[in-house]
Amino acid sequence: MTCIWLSISILYLPLLVMLVYSFTPSNTMKWNGFSFELFKNIFTHEEISRAVFNTLVIALSSAMLATFIGVFSAVGIFYLRKPLKKTTNATSQITVLNADIMTATAFMLLFMTISQIGIPLPDGYATLIIAHTVVAIPFVILAVNPKLKRLNPNLYEAGLDLGAGHMRTMITVIFPQLITGMVTGFAIAFTLSLEDFIIAQYNKGGIETISTLIFSSIARGLDPTFRALSSVVFITVLAVLLIFNGVSSAKRKSNQEKAQSLGLRRRN
Amino acid sequence: MTSKNKIYFKRQHFSYPYIIICVVFVVVPLIILLGYSLMDSHGHFSFDNFVDLLNSGTTYRVFGQTLLLAFLTSFICIILAYPLAMLLANTKFNRSRTVVLLFIIPMWINFLLRTFSLRELLSILGLGEGYFSVLIGMVYDLFPFMLMPLYTILSGMDKSYLEAGQDLGANSVQNFFKVTLPLSFPGIVSGIMMTFMPALSLFAINDMLGDAQLYLFGNMINDLYGLNMWNQASALAMIMLLFVGLIVLIVSRSKRASAFMGGEN
Structure with a gap:
């Protein structure tokens, strides 16, 4: 289990660095005070x-x-x-x-x-x-x-x-x-x-x-705006997929319960 | 209604638009590419582009560097992905497949953005641009493509084979080499195809993470097109196409061979 989480964190580390630095408006990756400016820039x-x-x-x-x-x-x-x-x-x-x-x-x-x-x-x-x-x-x-x-x-x-x-x-x-x-x-x-x-x-x-x-x-x-853009994409994808997966596994569970209560055996 | 002359529509006719698309957008472009590669800059037929490329040392150096990098990328991906896929295939760690999903999510983020993030991280860690960074970048970007086929095949594997192996007295190491590994062979093959092939032509990662030392096949084709040397570029692309075709042929042969062996035993 530790192995799995370790590899997940390595995989996500660059994206997290990006996420953190999208809250600061500097051109290079230097912390320059907290702001939402880059996120605003995506639209402007x-x-x-x-x-x-x-x-x-x-x-x-x-x-x-x-x-x-x-x-x-x-x-x-x-x-x-x-x-x-x-x-x-x-x-x-x-x-x-x-x-x-x-x-x-x-x-x-x-x-x-x-x-x-x-x-x-x-x-x-x-x-x-x-x-x-x-x-x-x-x-x-x-x-x-x-x-x-x-x-x-x-x-x-x-x-x-x-x-x-x-x-x-x-x-x-x-x-x-x-x-x-x-x-x-x-x-x-x-x-x-x-x-x-x-x-x-x-x-x-x-x-x-x-x-x-x-x-x-x-x-x-x-352009530093891309940091914010990639963070937005990252968070959106993460949220959508996790919600979808949650919904579908909940559905699967409720289907299983329904099937069991009807006395049916589900294949697979 | 002139029913006499009417051509009856059948289901298979649904494929005709796609066959036309295939001809126009897949076959014809390759023929045009071949045409360009067999022309000199004045539009006359000649083999000069191929002769020049095959006589130049740069071509072989680029070829060797690209092959080595692609090989290292695939190899490191297998070494890292195989144990992980085995862990994930074990349902104890992976209820409702959410954990697997976590490995795929980064694939949805534009790979240039991913590589850019990686560059920032590497520079924070004090790793500058160079061969090692390029290798890390390639592995980082292509890793999910190795993990997924391995996971798919390992999680679909019938566990009773392992139990049978145990019953017949194999220890876990023997079980791995004699049961799990051979059964996962198709997954390994498609994982290699999905990492090795892109690794042959990717050049953006080298542009972002590499120094000028490393010059890859993709860079060379890209630069030739950039210099408007289209005929040479097309010839180089043709060489690459032949090479890719050769690999596909070998792989499909070995797949058939393994299927044959599996069927025989």
């Missing part, structure tokens, strides 16, 4: 608030797109015939396994070629959303697949037999069955986009994300 500092906004817009839209396309693709690929199925799966693995810098530069060359051909592609938002979506789709497929394997194959046909079209069957019958996989996929896609630096660096066009802004400002000494 034009460049940073812009980057935060861009990052969130790109992460949300690419995660939603990737989840949507990913679910349909997972279902489609699941029912593909062997040779095409294998090829598609192998191709989708390329972006998963490839080094980020390769993916980034390959996208840059592609977008450049596209604009050379004369197809207009708005810089920044469009390129980053496309790139992040493409990178995230395989992860969504991976997240949905286990659920899909356990899905009753007759459900889909039942939907069709009852007169729903393919699209309607997907949305009203299949989506609810795959929802946990979709949520996981969305979370992964969102995280990938937030975390990404190299793809953004090469395809950002005229806009900045948090990562690229941090990277470009490191050379001239990182």
Whole structure:
């Protein structure tokens, strides 16, 4: 137990140092009196608030797109015939396994070629959303697949037999069955986009994300506002995940109690 | 309705948009990359970029340094993560998986911010920029990617194998080497894939924590693109792609081999 807590504290030590120093307004890491100034700066500092906004817009839209396309693709690929199925799966693995810098530069060359051909592609938002979506789709497929394997194959046909079209069957019958996989996929896609630096660096066009802004400002000494920003992110993530986990484990417990009181034995 | 000419929609057709996406955004970019790598700066076909790279000592030095760093990173991650994963897989310490969650949370914080925090901490501790700091940074950033697959496989392991081992007279050391370690092999493989591969191309950590001594593959590609030497950069990227492909091939072979051995015994 001591080992576990020791490693957790080592893991969190840098973040805690950051947290402490986000309450002091000095440029370097020197204590310079307590203040909330840096936290205020997150909202007033034009460049940073812009980057935060861009990052969130790109992460949300690419995660939603990737989840949507990913679910349909997972279902489609699941029912593909062997040779095409294998090829598609192998191709989708390329972006998963490839080094980020390769993916980034390959996208840059592609977008450049596209604009050379004369197809207009708005810089920044469009390129980053496309790139992040493409990178995230395989992860969504991976997240949905286990659920899909356990899905009753007759459900889909039942939907069709009852007169729903393919699209309607997907949305009203299949989506609810795959929802946990979709949520996981969305979370992964969102995280990938937030975390990404190299793809953004090469395809950002005229806009900045948090990562690229941090990277470009490191050379001239990182703006102290980033300390506050990272602390806010840290505390938010910590709180959200712990609450979620608390709720879900409480739910599990109450479900177990319910099941026991009904005299049912829960599998697993 | 011209039902005669109607193409019936089937479920598998849902995959067609993605197949198109794959072709346009995965296959075509790689072909463009290959095209750039096989052109000189005037746009003529040539192998010069590859020849130049393979004749230059810098390439091999960079390659060696990158491999060594990636190897050390993965190795240290395994050494640290394996015992921890074993502890976490023991439900006694890890009720309702909250503790595991605590290990994943830092992954949600932008890795540049994490690395920056680490730099501040290291400078407080009196560790300046250099190889050791870069190594610490790599391990710090990639550690969860080693821990999670190991934890997943160890917590899913059937404990009765260990009991069987004990019944057959193995002590705990023998049990570990003959039962736990072989059974966790797939977790080790995916952990290595998830730490070694990113470690090959990460250059931001070296920029933030390293001194000028260490020059990595990622730095080299990045600098070449920065200098607008796109053809050379693409050639270097192609070499890296081949290398990554080779590793994937070896790993998938060894996975199959281990599955085969597991099936046979």
